[in-house]
Amino acid sequence: MKSFRFKALLSALALSLVAGSFFSRARAGELNPPAGIADGPGIWMNLWSYPKGDLDAYCLNLHNHGIRNLFIQTSRSNTESIRQKEVLGNLIDTCHKYKIRTIAWSFAFLESPVTDAHKLVDAARFKTPRGSGFDAVAANLEKDLTASRVEQYSKVLRDELGQDYPLVAVVFSPLNKAPQVARTPWKLLDRYYDVIAPMNYWNSKYKKFDPYQYTMDTVKEVRHLVGRPDVEVHVIGDGMKTGGEEIKSFMKACMDCGATSASLYPFHQVTAEQYKTLSFYSEYFPVNSRYRLAAFKELKSQGAFPRVGLDPSRPISRGEYYQVLAGRLTGKHDLDALDSEKILSSYGFFADLSAESRSLDAAIGHREAYKLAARLVQARSKAAASGLKIDGANPVNLFKGKKRADRWFVQPASAETTHPRFETLNYLDAAQIILATSP
Structure with a gap:
């Protein structure tokens, strides 16, 4: 009954997020907003x-x-x-x-x-x-x-x-x-x-x-x-x-x-x-809260976030975020957290990122989530340009010699790491970031 309405939301979502930060008021304003209650x-x-x-x-x-x-x-x-x-x-x-x-x-x-x-x-x-x-x-x-x-x-x-x-x-x-x-x-x-x-x-x-x-x-x-x-x-x-x-x-x-x-x-x-x-x-x-919910709904319908329970405002663990990214990178959606980390690492996703502890059970922060989402988009682009198949079987470091931080995804100016809103990533925000990486 509601699938058509959410598809309409998601098409607008993809446009808004590829343009940049999902907190950008200007970019959100360029879209035709979803029907019904406004943000x-x-x-x-x-x-x-x-x-x-x-x-x-x-x-x-x-x-x-x-x-x-x-x-x-x-x-x-x-x-x-x-x-x-x-x-x-x-x-x-x-x-x-x-x-x-x-x-x-x-x-x-x-x-x-x-x-x-x-x-x-x-x-x-x-x-x-x-x-x-x-x-x-x-x-x-x-x-x-x-x-x-x-x-x-x-x-x-x-x-x-x-x-x-x-x-x-x-x-x-x-x-x-x-x-x-x-x-x-x-x-x-x-x-x-x-x-x-x-x-x-x-x-x-x-x-x-x-x-x-x-x-x-x-x-x-x-x-x-x-x-x-x-x-x-x-x-x-x-x-x-x-x-x-x-x-x-x-x-x-x-x-x-x-x-x-x-x-x-x-x-x-x-x-x-x-x-x-x-x-x-x-x-x-968030300025586009309804888009964020639509993203979560869509990814959940695809089998993502099996451990969310009934509260999407809970922090998502680093391991579960890695699983979704690795699945979208390779097409393999049955990977556990450890295998997902290994695959992302083998493709160079962690190159030049801070050497902070990456406990898979700990909550992931916005900064790391944005950087890895950017790497996913760039990895697809680099693989396509080189004619490489990304399936996890024969991984190649796609970011060897990387000299600067990613700028494809940028944190909002207000998203200081000390701000409670951005210290950890919840399932809703994770869905919005990840869906933005869709080719």
Whole structure:
């Protein structure tokens, strides 16, 4: 159901990464971004909080604070499909003028799943005066999570909108203790929706939780319940009278657990402090986080990363990184870590690299990973020019007499070795670097 959409992501990924560092904002901006939620922060808007007055000024303010997704409620089960059509149309057009994605969302009671689903279908098909429309739709499922009703509702959405239309499932965090949460059909949601968006509200009615730990545990549990590490998780943060420090902790957790994107559900309106804090979003998320996930998904489907488990934000070991590189170099994907190191060494991959300890069990750092990825590309080029076959049978040192460090891949200027973000490589970053070496 989702293979076509990920192939589209990956074709764009290959272009972006061959051009250079995957943290380059300029190069990422040259691509047609994937459909649906954009890389960048989002905010949520209720039916009763549509902006009044100057829409251009409103959207310019969003843009200036880095907001790239506006989630606009279009209906509830007890309302018509589209309210305030004129305001909505102008809002969508103005958002698109400022490169802000618009995602329609609807609160579905699921007393009548088919009727509820058609409300969101109507939103997906809504057209503005300029012929534009929503970039995705999000189903808010929190009242009735009976599997049969959720499936009936979700099947209508997918059948009506097609296999390639971006669908987001908005559900409670699995940490929420409300009785209906235990009935959430996670694997069913994963079958119909492209993105799982847990409502990660750490300020509950009865108890306040630490935003960092609550977010970490939410994402971990979503992956566990869905049953795969490459599920796309968009985390909805608690904007109910929360301040800057809480939101920073929330975004830090999103970074550390490898969540793909995040947004804030405010208390009626986003505060000035919340806007300011969201403007620092890029300090916590890679600029092309969705491409990174697509790369991980693709390589995993090819058999890479067998030891990742359910957490792709974990550091990848040097040995496992070597295995993937050696497999892509020789076409042999059954090599163990030690044999992979020997093959890479025999082809000269470690020539002129620092003599630091290369423990296969230790986590690999970004600097070494970039250099070896560059060597893989260069090795293919040198072998082709010399008419050599690279299969591991009769290896030749392709880098004999090498005098300078590789520059094909370069670390971002911000990627100092002392920065925690770059000390070790996680599976998501490893996938993005390795897929860039594809011929």
